[in-house]
Amino acid sequence: MNSLSKYLEIKEEVLEALNSNQPIVALESTIISHGMPYPENVQMAKKVEEIIRSEGAIPATIAIMDGKIKVGLSDIDLETLAKASSVTKVSRRDLAIVLANKTLGATTVASTMICAKMAGIKFFVTGGIGGIHRGYEETLDVSADLDELAQTDVTVICAGAKAILDLPRTMEYLETKGVSVIGYQTKVMPAFYTRESNIPLLHSVTTPEELAKIVLTKEELHIGNGLLVVNPIPEADSLDANYINSIIDQAIKDSVKEHIFGKDVTPYLLKKIVEETKGESLKANLALVYNNAKIGAKIAKAYQKISANQ
Numbered sequence: 001m002n003s004l005s006k007y008l009e010i011k012e013e014v015l016e017a018l019n020s021n022q023p024i025v026a027l028e029s030t031i032i033s034h035g036m037p038y039p040e041n042v043q044m045a046k047k048v049e050e051i052i053r054s055e056g057a058i059p060a061t062i063a064i065m066d067g068k069i070k071v072g073l074s075d076i077d078l079e080t081l082a083k084a085s086s087v088t089k090v091s092r093r094d095l096a097i098v099l100a101n102k103t104l105g106a107t108t109v110a111s112t113m114i115c116a117k118m119a120g121i122k123f124f125v126t127g128g129i130g131g132i133h134r135g136y137e138e139t140l141d142v143s144a145d146l147d148e149l150a151q152t153d154v155t156v157i158c159a160g161a162k163a164i165l166d167l168p169r170t171m172e173y174l175e176t177k178g179v180s181v182i183g184y185q186t187k188v189m190p191a192f193y194t195r196e197s198n199i200p201l202l203h204s205v206t207t208p209e210e211l212a213k214i215v216l217t218k219e220e221l222h223i224g225n226g227l228l229v230v231n232p233i234p235e236a237d238s239l240d241a242n243y244i245n246s247i248i249d250q251a252i253k254d255s256v257k258e259h260i261f262g263k264d265v266t267p268y269l270l271k272k273i274v275e276e277t278k279g280e281s282l283k284a285n286l287a288l289v290y291n292n293a294k295i296g297a298k299i300a301k302a303y304q305k306i307s308a309n310q
Helices: 012-019 040-054 075-083 092-101 109-119 144-151 167-176 208-220 241-257 262-276 280-308
Strands: 008-010 024-027 058-065 068-071 088-090 105-107 123-125 155-158 180-184 203-205 227-230
Touching (some): 008 012, 012 024, 024 109, 024 280, 040 280, 058 075, 058 092, 058 109, 068 109, 092 105, 092 109, 105 109, 109 123, 144 167, 155 280, 167 180, 227 280, 241 262
Parallel strands (some): 008 068, 024 058, 123 155, 180 203, 180 227
Antiparallel strands (some): 058 068, 058 105
């Protein structure tokens, strides 16, 4: 047994898909443990997996449990993660520590990318990535997600960076790091809760097949960083930009007053926004996650078909 394999526990369904070259989509687990209350978090996780299966791909939700990186969770695993009162939010810096201590951990975008790459999974669906926080000039708060995209070869499908962030600076950072940002049926950066921002994109595609060809070409060129696909929230679920931005601005001011820092900022803000919108932001969040799962599965399936014919 090599040093990596003793830490990886791949669910039989996922292992069979890897061995038979079926399309697989990785999923993070922080959204389950830190994103919403029980039992809504379990219902969401199961629905995302159902959507991926309905599109002909295999879901692989990732979490850290009992000293193992679990790639694909059972119903019991999901319940454990969803109900636990103390779950570490695991990014790159925490991964070895949580594994060594055999504590319960939920993977962020960064650590899900690392674990997906370890397992040989090429595609990963999430809600929104982290980025440069507003007030960066004072806090220097930059999500580890951005550097992970710069160095880990996984294609991430999301609805843009979370709207609580400084989106222009986030895009500048991704450009500096050489990360391709490709709009799926959009020519501007989506802003998570809303479909559009004032940030134009250099590249966009209209079909999963176009995206799959880009992923395959990037692999053949041995360009080793990640690729970011931004997929706007469905129009029917998009919130009014002025309305949601005013709530975000106030939530950020409140976080400063209450001295919320580091990895606690994002969960604090998202919870505050849910409260102030009376649950409307949570509905939008769910809608964009489900939409990303659908598109991510389609891209993974298109890639499998194209790569099989090479």
